[in-house]
Amino acid sequence: MKKTIFIFSTLIVALLILFRLSEYAFLVGDTSIELIIAIVAIVFLGIGLYINKKRAETIPRKDGEIDAKKIKELGISDREYEVLLEISNGLSNKEIGEKLFVSESTIKTHVSNLLVKLDAKRRTQAIQRAKELQIIAG
Structure with a gap:
């Protein structure tokens, strides 16, 4: 349970840092809002794929001797x-x-x-x- 809390806390901190960086980049005028939204979407996609992969590893496959x-x-x-x-x-x-x-x-x-x-x-x-x-x- 502690590991799960640590992982989600780390994800939240990483997202907050990402949002702060994107806010700074937008205010300075270096980046368009579409690019910032795309980066955030890619980060969420990566997190989702990682969580799905971890979850799939814990569930044994229903093949072989399992009916x-x-x-x-x-x-x-x-x-x-x-x-x-x-x-x-x-x-x-x-x-x-x-x-x-x-x-x-x-x-x-x-x-x-x-x-x-x-x-x-x-x-x-x-x-x-x-x-x-x-x-x-x-």
Whole structure:
């Protein structure tokens, strides 16, 4: 969590510096407003691509021994699948919420939905059932 706060704080500071530099360049008359807007847009694009790449690295690919068709048949959403993977890693609801940037009550809702969809009464039973159905690595 500290790493995430540090990254976002750094991004905010970098954007503030960018805005200050663009304000200075515009006031001096060296740069047009269109160029400043383009630079800011490119910076945001880069940040978005970086965050997307990092997020994609944390989600295992649904290939090989994982049955993607079964996931769709069960009606498990992408977010519920992420929660299922984190449950299989042994994380608590609070830890999963912090990792996925959602509230603990949202995670509880996803867990409840998973229990129903996997016909399980407990989290451990849901993980066991998911392994049997080959929707998570076992």
